[in-house]
Amino acid sequence: MKKTPTGQYMFLVRGSSCDGGAPSPEQMQVQMREVYAWIESLSNQGIMTSAQPLTPEGRMVSGKNGSLVSDGIAAESKEAVGGFFIVHAATMDAAVAIARTCPAVDHGARLEVRRIANLDCD
Numbered sequence: 455m456k457k458t459p460t461g462q463y464m465f466l467v468r469g470s471s472c473d474g475g476a477p478s479p480e481q482m483q484v485q486m487r488e489v490y491a492w493i494e495s496l497s498n499q500g501i502m503t504s505a506q507p508l509t510p511e512g513r514m515v516s517g518k519n520g521s522l523v524s525d526g527i528a529a530e531s532k533e534a535v536g537g538f539f540i541v542h543a544a545t546m547d548a549a550v551a552i553a554r555t556c557p558a559v560d561h562g563a564r565l566e567v568r569r570i571a572n573l574d575c576d
């Protein structure tokens with residue numbers, strides 16, 4: 455049986471993880487359990503290969519030879535990237551279908567779906 459080729463996609467978690475204000479600690483625990491169960495299910499299926507939250511602290515490096523270093527995210531950014539997931543999917547549409555099942559979107563998070571490019575350095 456021929457295996458369907460898959461690509462890697464990154465889901466960037468953007469925005470708030472909640473609608474209508476900050477969740478209570480109990481609500482946050484429920485939300486986290488939902489997300490962890492989703493991650494475990496996709497991992498057990500061999501679909502998800504990585505998932506990590508990101509801290510709010512960051513630096514922007516730019517300019518010739520990295521001469522400009524500024525604190526935090528870019529000033530024009532209206533929302534932070536809170537984490538990422540790496541999944542395998544056959545197409546962008548299949549990756550979007552997987553992203554739509556993430557419980558975090560039900561609580562106000564947005565997932566930016568991006569295909570990870572293959573670099574051929576031969």
